[in-house]
Amino acid sequence: MKLKKIFGGALTACVMSYSAYAEELTPRSLTYVGSWSGLLNFKAYENPFWKERIAKSSDGKWDVSITTFDQMGLNGSELFRMLSKGTFSVATTDVAYILSSAPELGGSNLPMLIADQEMAEDVMDVYRDTLDNILFERFAGAKLLGTSHFPQQGLFCRDELTGMSDLEGRKIRATGRSVAQFLDAIGAEGVTISFAEVPGALQRGTIDCAFTGTLSGYQAGWYEVADYLYPLPVAGWDFIITAMNGAEWEALSPEEQQWLLAEVRDHYEDQAWNGAADAYEDGITCLTGMGICEDGAAANMTLVEVTDEDVQAARKIAIEQILPKWASTVDAETVASWNETIGKVTGVNITEE
Template structure:
């Protein structure tokens, strides 16, 4: 039984549709002039069908260098001019990220990118592949998404009528701190900016105080000494100027940003099968490129913040950075995941989440969520079991880094 609500959320659909039109995004199929180099012979020419696409966050490389280029430039080439697309980022078109799935379900947004961290406010099951402390490096994140992907696709299809077509990764979210923090245990007593519930759960378990601060404000808060650390992207933190107000950057990915691209089932069904196949193949290549970029940008953030050679997109800083994750921190990470993050997530989400975790992610993580205990045993009811590895003798794996291998 789910504990969270899944309302119909019809409210606001009409006004949001108007906002999309005002942003230059038509919500109805339209004709467009096909560039000469994409035209078929006269007897095969068709007016191009124009898709309305709402993309991810504005101003980041995933949207600017990948999503926008694919839909505006690559798609017409792949389809020989039969398809074109308008695309706008959701946060520049009057749409709240929390509303994307509901707008796609009712067809206001026919094609769109959904940030799982925002959609998880109403559908906590979507948070599973990006829980704090789950994937300390990109290789682990790939395995997590591969394992959970069938369930993610089924959930979106059954509950929202959305055909999932791709899964995108943003760069790693890591710790920036004003004072030395070579080990996670050193966060005790510090105020740490977090961006979601599972990050807050992990920080509290470490003895830190989680602080929710708007993205545009936390650099000033750190500079003023009101926040000690912040969890954010290794490169985006550099672009914000965190390397000027902090001295330490920790190598472990506390979390990542994941988003899914999908289509309203009716909009998708209206496309000819051959065009569906072309889009699927094109999005598969786009997904590969996006994941490679996430790894490169994560590494670039570390290099730029620490002033190392190879910095490409950021500004050179002088931060202290140890590239490898210590065995001690790897042990702490797994215990935080098993004993704090997972139980808290299931408490918010319900038994469907427990079942989904044990079916799809317990085999690869070797962390199993036991059935709920009777009320008399509730204080320990949620603790997960580290499969085959008793806590007292748990041996951490070899050190790893957040860069893609």
């Protein structure tokens, strides 16, 4: 994948070199708060990395206490504000959850601009320095350690639909501000509701549909209350970022900083990115029964075809309506940076009115 291609050779050298630093590492006790405890990213990648890999690579000198924001009774939106205050050392969360504190981050995951996994990787590659700077400025010097994403999202609907035009008038759980704006543009109603509350809300009729990752929806049993799956990529790639408290980052020696970045990139990012790509297809298989589900008993949701007409119509709305709304919430420097990075990858340019 892209991260391995870009960093692979350097990281191999780093890991070989930094393994020697284990003898010189300062013993440290860190606290880590991860993403959703029941979903793939935490179970398969975050938890093993912070619980096992760091202890092994540091020869036991770094000890990490681990929990997740849902286990703490949080909703994710407050996570990086707490990180900036030193409540814990490192945290991982969905970009969409912290846009109220850092609207600039919304530029990384606007609806319908990222066509596929390769483009998603390119976006994170070119925007990495910008993300790092945003976190530093918005969250008291926080340091970006790594990125990943939940499996590509799909729309789970209780009642029959045949395409995007059928969403008009429906109440739909949105996964972020830009998704809610998109839903408003097509005549649907964006509803803010937590991931854990979705099954009950679908069953009661509080909402008609909800976005989430395909495998995430399968693991959470959404197929028990939704019969139709529509994988129009409105909700994007659901990027996740991992950051360290600024004061704790500055307390590390330069060698420790480089060692930690190398560890994250080589032993967390690669695996998480590749795993999320595979999980999207696994989710489709398990939700529809169209193939062998290796994660449990397959459901029998109806997979609704995403037509080229719907893709083009949705992309037009995103470019003409959603992108300008995001640009109006940030400064000119952020817009210029976006044009030079994500804009070039996606082939879209934000023009001044």
